Amino acid sequence: xxxxxxxxxxxxxxxxxxxxxxxxxxxxxxxxxxxxxxxxxxxxxxxxxxxxxxxxxxxxxxxxxxxxxxxxxxxxxxxxxxxxxxxxxxxxxxxxxxxxxxxxxxxxxxxxxxxxxxxxxxxxxxxxxxxxxxxxxxxxxxxxxxxxxxxxxxxxxxxxxxxxxxxxxxxxxxxxxxxxxxxxxxxxxxxxxxxxxxxxxxx
Numbered sequence: 001x002x003x004x005x006x007x008x009x010x011x012x013x014x015x016x017x018x019x020x021x022x023x024x025x026x027x028x029x030x031x032x033x034x035x036x037x038x039x040x041x042x043x044x045x046x047x048x049x050x051x052x053x054x055x056x057x058x059x060x061x062x063x064x065x066x067x068x069x070x071x072x073x074x075x076x077x078x079x080x081x082x083x084x085x086x087x088x089x090x091x092x093x094x095x096x097x098x099x100x101x102x103x104x105x106x107x108x109x110x111x112x113x114x115x116x117x118x119x120x121x122x123x124x125x126x127x128x129x130x131x132x133x134x135x136x137x138x139x140x141x142x143x144x145x146x147x148x149x150x151x152x153x154x155x156x157x158x159x160x161x162x163x164x165x166x167x168x169x170x171x172x173x174x175x176x177x178x179x180x181x182x183x184x185x186x187x188x189x190x191x192x193x194x195x196x197x198x199x200x201x202x203x
């Protein structure tokens with residue numbers, strides 16, 4: 001079942017993103033004709049007896065990810081995201097060439113369908129003793145609640161990237177400066193960027 005809101009999302013995306021999003025959407029429907037489209041966290045999600053996968057478009061790249069990626073059979077390590085600043089499981093997708101073959105993608109989608117058919121849940125993450133954790137300050141949590149997309153992406157960032165942002169806010173000398181930094185950070189986070197994205201090596 002297609003959703004007009006997804007049509008609108010694709011239509012307002014950057015030109016490079018439109019064929020990528022359209023292709024991914026077609027593959028999901030081909031693999032699972034009963035799939036239901038929804039807009040969650042500000043971007044398209046595909047549900048079949050629960051959340052299955054999602055896609056998003058940013059200014060310079062697209063993302064595609066599976067809700068239960070850790071449970072998918074992936075012997076070649078295709079889903080192992082190299083760039084931990086990026087959302088999804090295929091790094092930054094800038095053209096159709098960045099995607100695996102249709103056969104591989106269809107295989108992953110069908111696996112995701114089967115997992116939901118069998119009502120298999122994602123494993124619950126238990127933080128072991130000694131693990132590095134960092135609490136989100138109330139002022140940042142409040143700002144993220146106003147932007148569901150950024151909140152979802154920030155939650156999935158690696159510990160080091162969350163820490164870099166929080167330290168940047170804590171180092172602000174005044175509340176005004178901190179608020180300016182938070183506003184800038186929300187924009188970067190919504191694009192899947194880490195605090196120091198300008199200094200990262202481009203692939």
